[in-house]
Amino acid sequence: MSVSSPSSLLAYCRPGFEGECAQELSGRDALLAGAGYARAARGSGFVEFVTPDAEALAGSWRDLVFARQLLQVLGSARDLPPKDRLGVLLPIIEATESAQGPRRWCDAWVEAPDSDAARELAPLCRGLNAALVGVLKKKQLIDRASRWRLHLCLTATDAAYVAMADIAHTAPWPGGIPRLKFPRAAPSRSTLKLEEALLVLLDEGERERWLKPGMRAVDLGASPGGWTWQLVARSLHVAAVDNGPMDADLLASGLVDHLRADGFRYRPQKPVDWLVCDMVEQPRRVAALMADWLATGQCRYAIFNLKLPMKKRHDEVQLCLALVADALAAAGKRVELRAKQLYHDREEITVFARAS
Ligand SMILES: C[S@@+](CC[C@H](N)C(=O)[O-])C[C@H]1O[C@@H](n2cnc3c(N)ncnc32)[C@H](O)[C@@H]1O
Known part of the structure; x- marks a missing residue:
């Protein structure tokens, strides 16, 4: 011994x-x-x-x-x-x-x-x-x-x-590890990623202040609707952008507009409170897209996934976070970034960003 x-x-x-x-x-x-x-x-x-x-x-x-x-x-x-x-x-x-x-x-x-x-x-x-x-x-x-x-x-x-x-x-x-129960009415297991992100990346007061009923959100890569479901459960209005199908019950909630469009081209007519993004794409491309929305004031808060490459995963994360920070600084804005590899994340991490 x-x-x-x-x-x-x-x-x-x-x-x-x-x-x-x-x-x-x-x-x-x-x-x-x-x-x-x-x-x-x-x-x-x-x-x-x-x-x-x-x-x-x-x-x-x-x-x-x-x-x-x-x-x-x-x-x-x-x-x-x-x-x-x-x-x-x-x-x-x-x-x-x-x-x-x-x-x-x-x-x-x-x-x-x-x-x-x-x-x-x-x-x-x-x-x-x-x-x-x-x-x-x-x-x-x-x-x-x-x-x-x-x-x-x-x-x-x-x-x-x-x-x-x-x-x-x-x-x-x-x-x-926060042990979350899969909500039976949610259309995909991905729903747990956003639920965990909201729990881990925000504190209780922030969830109350920053996620209010009636707020507007955009969900890029929304199909079949697990992330949209989390937002609707909090009474947000969601523009769900994806060429894939959305869950019928979610559409029947009256809080979801399904837009069959390319998530990299879509922009809202008016700024929204939240942008969430779960598109499977190159991390730098997603980071640049998020930076653009935040820098141009099209959203205030964002939660997005960055799918990690096979190699140099730590370096890629640093590069993507710096890319967002630099874009916001160039636009004269401050950004708060919080990033974690959540329990429900596999080869990916989840980032919360707030522009001010
Ligand atoms: C991991 S799934 C999203 C799952 C969803 N977050 C959920 O909780 O059910 C990724 C989605 O991104 C969509 N996607 C990928 N590239 C896209 C693009 N350029 N524009 C819109 N959607 C895209 C795919 O069609 C797919 O439905």
Whole structure:
């Protein structure tokens, strides 16, 4: 059995995107001392980033595209005895001090990365989670008002990281994955991508202020209507642009105009509040189109997918985001960009943009 406690971060990501996740963390680290390095195995669904600046970097989950979650590592252990894993992990937890003494936790989550191998650990995670919360309560280390959440990440039956999260700056879902139920009336599973985007990229207040009944939206590449369905569910009027068919029930809602047109040529007669776009196209072409709508004031808010190339995916994302930012700057406008590879995104990422 071995226990170690380097200064490091633990990021969860989509399996296969560990390289991009590590590249992003290195980029952030380079803005500080740049002394960090990543430990990542392809397909594992997580990256450990060892850096003396772990504390300073720990709050950057929202700014990272490929990280679903970002945790500050307190220690790790290998060769855990199957009958008493917590016996080894508890001393690491109890050694964590705050200014007021032993750190108390608002909650404790035992989770595993999103890889095929680690998914089999789910039953063990559930069992350990109940036991861990029980022990923490007994030791009076649970305080619902604390801003810190404890995470145990099992990477094998006998290996785990102990980590912590500041709840204000980390994903509020176990594994960094919001579990959404497919709405039965929605016409396609793609609907979950937009639902997740609205949940992850906007906060509650923003969803209320920026998505109001009666607002107007354009959905480029709308067929059969999963994204349009999300907008209609929030009582927005939608111009659904696609040569493909739209779901009949959506059309019957009275809130949808189906326009059989090319999404790259279509422009609204009057500016709209929202533009959403799920066209399968080259990312730079989509980014340039979004930049044009935002820069010319044809929409205020946009959510769009960027399908990623096979190689240099991190570079392509940076290039596309810079393309939008530069176009808006050239038009004398400010733009706020938030981008994430969502759980429902495969070889793609989702971007929210707001022009002002
Ligand atoms: C991934 S599907 C969209 C799924 C849709 N968001 C949903 O939730 O049901 C991509 C759509 O983009 C449309 N598309 C691709 N290129 C287009 C273009 N140039 N103009 C309009 N639609 C386009 C395709 O016809 C296809 O229906």
